[in-house]
Structure formats: C-alpha cells, structure tokens
Amino acid sequence: MADAADGKLKDLSISQTKKSKKDGAPKTAAKKPQQQKKKIEGAALIGIDVAKEDDLGEWYQQVITKGQMISYYDVAGCYILEPPSYAIWENIKSWFDAKIKTLKVRNAYFPIFISADNLEREKEHVEGFAAEVAWVTKGGKSDLEKPVAVRPTSETAMYPYFARKIQSHRDLPLKLNQWNNVVRWEFKHPMPFIRSREFLWQEGHTAHLTKEAASEEALQILEWYAGVYQDLLAVPVIQGTKTENEKFPGADYTTTIEGFIPATGRGIQAATSHCLGQHFSKMFNITVEDPNSKEAGKSEHIHVWQNSWGLTTRSIGVMILTHGDRRGLVIPPRVAEIQVVVIPVGVTAKMTPEAKEDLYKKVQSISDDLKSVGVRVETDYREGYSPGWKFNDWELKGIPLRIEFGPKDAEKGQVTTSRRDIDNKDEARGETKVDDLKEAIPKLLEQIQSDMFSRAKKAYDEHRVQLTNWDDFVPTLNGKNVVLVPHCEGDKCEDEVKAKSARTALGDGVAEDKQAPAMGAKSLCIPFEQPDGGVKEGTKCINPTCNTPAKSWILFGRSY
The missing domain is CATH 3.30.110.30 (C-terminal domain of ProRS)
Incomplete structure (x- = not known):
C-alpha cells in the first residue's frame, strides 16, 4: 500500500550531495568559511551548532539525535526510535485507532513474510515495489526452496485470507487494520522518519458490497488523516486526488493529503487512502452472491469493492521539519511525551537544606496539581547543572512549556512560564498564579497548539x-x-x-x-x-x- 512512503519511492534525501555513513548517519558536509560564521552564536555543547536555513541536512541530523528522537543503528537505513519519538507515535495511534473503531474496523496481525507466489500474483502492484523488496533466501545455513519476501505492504499477504473469509454478502463489510512494520530495501540516501528501510505504519484493508460504501469510507479515512496532521501535529495539509501517474499501482484512484516543508519549498506526501475498486478482488477471486440478483430469482456473483489506507512514522519527520528551529525540536503539546517541565530556580549554595526542601516540596505540589488535570509533567531536580543549562536542554528536546519556580516566585504565589514555540524569549515568558495553574496551564497548552498550526498554515498558504x-x-x-x-x-x-x-x-x-x-x-x-x-x-x-x-x-x- 502506498502512503507517506510513496508507492514509487522517489528520492527523499534533504541534501542531494551528501553521502551516507556506514551506519546510516549522513556525513557532515565541510563548511565554507562564510558558513562557519553563520553558526549559531553562543550555542552550547549540547545545542544545535548549525542554522536550519544554512544546512538543513546537518541541522536535521543534529536535531533528531541531540533531541533524543532517534539513535543510529548498525544496519544502514534502519534507526532506533527513542522513547520521545515513539511516544508521539503512540499518541497518534491512540487517536486514530479510536476513530477507525467507530467504523467497526478491527485490528489484526498478519505475518511479515509473503510467499513469492502471492507477491508476484499481482504484477501491476508489485512493479511499484519490485526494486525495494527484501528477500529471505536462507534459513540458517540452508538455502530456502523458495525465497520469501519481507512485506513492503500487505495486500498480497491479506487478500487470500479475505477470499477465504468472505463467503457471503453477510460477511461484508470486512474491515481489518494492522499496526506493524514494513521493509523497503531501497538504495537512495536514507533520512530518518522520512526515508528508511524499515518504518512503522498502520495499514487498513477493507472489503465492501458496493462502490459507494467503499468510496465513503476512503474519504472518511482521509479526513482523519488530515486530523492527525492538523489537529495533533499542527501541520497543515491539502486534501485531494492523485493523478493517474501518481496513484497507487492497482488502485481505481488514490486520495491523498499533501504537506509542505517551508525550509526547502518542497511538497511531501503525508498519507493516502486508496479506492482499489475490484482489481484485487478479481485477482484473488473475492466474490459474493449478489443479494439483488437473488431477490430477482437469479444467482449471480459479484466481486467485492476494496480499499487500503496507510499512515506512517514519516508524520514525525514532517512535524520536525515544519516546526523545528535554531534551538532544536518544537513539539506540539497534544503529541508531546512531556508537555510541561517544572524547574526549580534560585537554589544557591547559601540556601539552607530546610529552605531547599521546602522549595522542592512546592515544586512537587505544582507538578501533582498539573498531573491531576491530565497534563504530562516532568520535574528537573538534577544537581550540578545550572538553570540555564537545563533550559537549553529542555528547549533542545522541544518540550512545549517550561515552568520556573524559585523563592521569589513562592513569595508572590506565582510561577514563571516560557513557551517553546515563540522564538523571542522575552515574548515567550509569562506569569501565572499558583492557584490558577490547573485551569491556566491546559488553556495555555491549547493556545500553543493553535498558534503552532496557524503559523505553519500561514507559511503554506504564502508558498x-x-x-x-x-x-x-x-x-x-x-x-x-x-x-x-x-x-x-x-x-x-x-x-x-x-x-x-x-x-x-x-x-x-x-x-x-x-x-x-x-x-x-x-x-x-x-x-x-x-x-x-x-x-x-x-x-x-x-x-x-x-x-x-x-x-x-x-x-x-x-x-x-
């Protein structure tokens, strides 16, 4: 199934000139003298030392590694998703999974291996993936009698099952979804999240009695895909239909959401929902008796109408490229693993142990209050690091909101807040009464979410x-x-x-x-x-x- 990974798998690398390291990490291009001068002034050792507008490829590599989104792996083009990025995927999964279950879509799992006979059964479909299919040719030390493919997508794995499962129009609609991984062994420049040899996705496969029912579902799924990007990731998209050249191989037509990366001026396919028509049902002989013909005293069989639709972890890469800035990641509150970090400030060597303990208790109380209203909070009590170092560390990781609380704040009964999404640090700061936090902080997080989307949409509209x-x-x-x-x-x-x-x-x-x-x-x-x-x-x-x-x-x- 083609989706954000694009059925034809065009070149996705940011830098056309960069090669890949053996472990899959892009090399850092040599900087020209004028580029050296453009390095971010005062960048800490932990921070980003190249501007996004100067070298997007190097900036992206630093942001996703220093921001602890991914770690490199010893198989080129494969990456470790660290907890912060996987948490974003989990939040997407929870939201979307709840949506599709309202359509009575059920989750299942099919094996990662596909027989050569099944994969090659549908030649038009396979042509879109042939160059990227990974084949298993050995089991232990023995050659396999017939190689098996590692799934690039699951139509050919699932549809023989559909043919067995669907025996009557009463078995329709059949709606299954998988949350799984797929492998496309391509040889172009890898780019974590955007282009990798293995990635996570969901792939929905459904069968319907009528064309109208299939079309209605395909559009509803596309609307929810737009919701993932716009409502969760604060990334604007355009909904539409692919041309004949760009549609999914074997589909009647493909609907799509298309994003935009302002830093490069390039479009990016975000997710797709395909009306497959009866193409695959004819290939795999998925038929039912036409209930209308039976009523008319006839006995005719018809092929079912099918859909497939998919969304991948590419969505995380699009989010990073859209919102990230010179200080690192900027993560929308609705998907962030940590929405708020609370940092005690004003702790000095002269502070008594009792005063320090009292301050920390108040910090913990602030954290507990926010957790009680559903805010995902982290407190930073790390010793040996200055508040400024901690600020930079959490900004690098893109945490949407920072709360600072010290002795002077305690006297005033307030906290100081700092929004990650606003570049001007003075404009990003605000003050909130401690007694108002339960109501004010959730509202502020929603404002951050809304403002991030508005800025990104304005950029897309203007370009x-x-x-x-x-x-x-x-x-x-x-x-x-x-x-x-x-x-x-x-x-x-x-x-x-x-x-x-x-x-x-x-x-x-x-x-x-x-x-x-x-x-x-x-x-x-x-x-x-x-x-x-x-x-x-x-x-x-x-x-x-x-x-x-x-x-x-x-x-x-x-x-x-």
Missing part, C-alpha cells in the same frame, strides 16, 4: 502560488513554492512538465537558485477545493507544447 503562465513556473518553484496550475490531466503531458522543470533541462540562460533540488516538479494532487470552482472554459493547460484545454487545477511541486 502555494496560483499561476497560468509557463514562464513563471520554474522561477516560482525556485522561490521555494509549490504551484497550483491548470492542467489537462494527461499522463504524458505531466511527464513533460516534470522533465521541462528539471535543472538539466533549463540551460544556462535560466536564472535559478543553485540550492534548489535538481529534480523537476511532479503533480502532488488534484485538490478537492478547486479555485473559483474549477478551471474556466477555454483555459489552456500550463504546458506550452500541450495546447489542450485544462480539466482542473493541479498542485505541482518539487517533492520528497
């Missing part, structure tokens, strides 16, 4: 440019934008647009940002919300050599 003139196409892309253009929806024309907008096709006479990716623009989606209700009659396709009427506005962009 989504509508145009009709081909001469503006590449310069607009080079301005770190995606473009909404009229297009004929022809697959060959789409290929031409991609080829014409690639760096190699532009020639020396075209002014271009040399930092821009070399690839051309591909179609991201046909947005559900069409400008002005759709293209006006007589509007031509953006491709100057096409000379065909446009059918819809299509979002194009360089993409991960």
